[in-house]
Amino acid sequence: MITDEFSKDLSAFVGTHFVYTYDNGWKYEWYARNATTCDYRIHQGLVGGRWVTNQSMNAVQFAPGIYKVDWHEPTGTCVSLLFDINREVIHGTIFFPQWIAGEGQHPEKTICYQNEFIEDMHRFRDEGPAYPYVVIPEFAKVTYMKNEGPDNDAVINMPPGQMPEDYFKDK
Numbered sequence: 001m002i003t004d005e006f007s008k009d010l011s012a013f014v015g016t017h018f019v020y021t022y023d024n025g026w027k028y029e030w031y032a033r034n035a036t037t038c039d040y041r042i043h044q045g046l047v048g049g050r051w052v053t054n055q056s057m058n059a060v061q062f063a064p065g066i067y068k069v070d071w072h073e074p075t076g077t078c079v080s081l082l083f084d085i086n087r088e089v090i091h092g093t094i095f096f097p098q099w100i101a102g103e104g105q106h107p108e109k110t111i112c113y114q115n116e117f118i119e120d121m122h123r124f125r126d127e128g129p130a131y132p133y134v135v136i137p138e139f140a141k142v143t144y145m146k147n148e149g150p151d152n153d154a155v156i157n158m159p160p161g162q163m164p165e166d167y168f169k170d171k
């Protein structure tokens with residue numbers, strides 16, 4: 001098998017805290033809480049203001065310093081991120097159900113601290129419409145990257161608004 005030991009080594013990735021801006025202007029903050037969980041805040045974008053902690057994810061090391069992360073949200077949205085740590089570049093694809101990102105639909109229904117509204121998100125997801133999915137593939141430039149250690153509750157613990165306190169230092 002091509003996978004296994006190498007791909008499972010996430011030791012240099014877990015604990016990393018990123019801020020990045022997509023080419024379409026959307027700005028995200030994302031934290032690899034541990035090998036199976038992430039936290040994030042959305043500073044700018046279709047669902048700017050939304051934030052989530054303890055989201056289950058799948059993560060692998062695809063090549064040295066290149067990590068791929070995939071997950072499914074309670075809203076029905078799917079996200080796939082590819083992190084190139086050395087180049088400080090990410091490619092993200094978000095797969096939005098129609099009820100969030102379709103013409104005249106309702107992205108604002110997902111703008112909250114999702115953890116407190118999981119039942120609502122499941123209800124919206126099940127009400128749909130889900131299809132056709134709106135697929136948004138974009139490159140992003142990393143503007144902040146720091147290892148904060150695993151399972152650090154201080155990294156993503158409030159709604160989006162401010163950047164990390166040392167964000168503007170030596171940049």
Ligand code: FER
Pocket residue numbers: 028030040047050073077079081092093094110
């Ligand atoms: C990302 C991090 C999180 C991202 C999307 C999400 C498009 C989640 C979005 C959502 O659930 O609304 O980098 O990129």
